[in-house]
Amino acid sequence: MKCPYCQEEMLLGYIPNGGQPVQWIPEGGKPSLFSFSVAEKGIPLMNRFKPLKVNGYQAQAHYCPKCKVVIAPTKES
Ligand SMILES: [Zn+2]
Numbered sequence: 001m002k003c004p005y006c007q008e009e010m011l012l013g014y015i016p017n018g019g020q021p022v023q024w025i026p027e028g029g030k031p032s033l034f035s036f037s038v039a040e041k042g043i044p045l046m047n048r049f050k051p052l053k054v055n056g057y058q059a060q061a062h063y064c065p066k067c068k069v070v071i072a073p074t075k076e077s
Contacts, residue, residue, distance in 0.1 A: 003071075004071075011063045014060055018057070021037075045060070046060040
């Protein structure tokens with residue numbers, strides 16, 4: 001994936017999380033009270049789930065070391 005700011009190739013990685021999917025929640029919104037679920041207004045990122053690992057959910061994320069920006073695609077894209 002190319003960085004939309006500087007057009008250089010981004011580094012592929014992930015953002016670890018615990019028992020809930022990594023998600024974007026609008027300002028003022030709250031995470032779900034339940035494990036394994038996305039908040040009512042949450043937008044799940046591209047998640048992988050590894051039940052046997054401590055960090056169960058991982059969101060795919062690209063990092064540009066030049067612009068210091070992380071881009072994490074959502075499930076919908
Ligand atoms: Zn960049």
